[in-house]
Amino acid sequence: MNNVFSFVGASGSGKTTFIEKLIRFLTEKGYKVGAIKHDAxxxxxxxxxxxxxxxxxxxxxxxxxxxxxxxxxxxxxxxxEPDLQEIILKYMNGVEIVITEGYKKSDIPKFEVFRKGNGNSPVSFDSRYLMGVITDYEPSEVIDLMKHYPRETSREIKIFNLEDVEKVAEYIIDMSVITPPIIEIESDNEAISKYLSSNLDALKFFPDIKNVKIKIG
Known part of the structure; x- marks a missing residue:
């Protein structure tokens, strides 16, 4: 999925606080943001x-x-429990970027919030979908620690400070690409056409969907 980013981390790592600041920054930049919290x-x-x-x-x-x-x-x-794709399709119409908290086992790009003094181990350092680490450790410390967590990809992992909300937001914006599918709806009922059009908006998060044709009648 495009434009969907997950923030993960152990309990007490500061995920929610960071996400709150991130959403506020993106909103002030003019982006329409949707947020999803996964509760195990x-x-x-x-x-x-x-x-x-x-x-x-x-x-x-x-x-x-x-x-x-x-x-x-x-x-x-x-x-x-509905999976993340189903939730996005049902409820994320009208937004441009989706931020989730949790879903550490999902196949969407993720950032781990990893803080000193938390006393917990990283939860996604071995994930091939890990894009960045948000931490108060020195970058060299994070790099050394990640050597103990083999990953299936050589993708570079960005390391951000806990206060780098703007840098994380800019990184997300740079990675965000929306190409809405071409949607054609044939119906004599204007209300139904508007309903379907608005409720198919979230298809834009699925890059494999290029064209949608619906004929009613």
Whole structure:
């Protein structure tokens, strides 16, 4: 996938803080950013006692709350957890860059946040998809450490300081290429055409898709 970047690291490494700064910088530069957080454990995003929580607790598969400013949706995974591609196709329409936290086993470009004093080992130094390390170690220390983690590629790994938000953002921008597929929709119903067009926007993250033709009727 194009324009999708994952940030990984051990718990307490500072991933979320760095991602927050990165999203703010990219947004200020005019980019539309989508963010996805992967949680390996069960989570509860709603608050007990709230109407939407009560709907969900009562058995609703989908619970949605909407206002003029925003929309929030909580949906039970009835069968299996959706993979990252499915999530992007369903929910990342209208954005230009997707930043994820987690998905360390995925095949998308990733940056590891690796901090001194954390007491944990690197989680992706052996990944062929590792693009950069964000750290407070000296570059020479990171290079020496990476010798203990054989990788299947000779790709150069960029090393950034924990404060190098702008440099990481510029690196991501340089790697970002969007070539939207040509989408042709034949339908007598204008509302359906607009719906399909807007909901096919996320196909731009999949470079192998060049042309899409849909005929309704």
């Amino acid at each position: 454990h069960k989570f509860e995003i709603d608050k007990p006692g709230k109407d939407s929580f009560r709907f969900k607790a009562a058995g609703a598969i989908v619970s949605l709350i909407s206002s003029h400013e925003k929309l929030a949706l909580v949906k039970s995974n009835i069968d299996n």
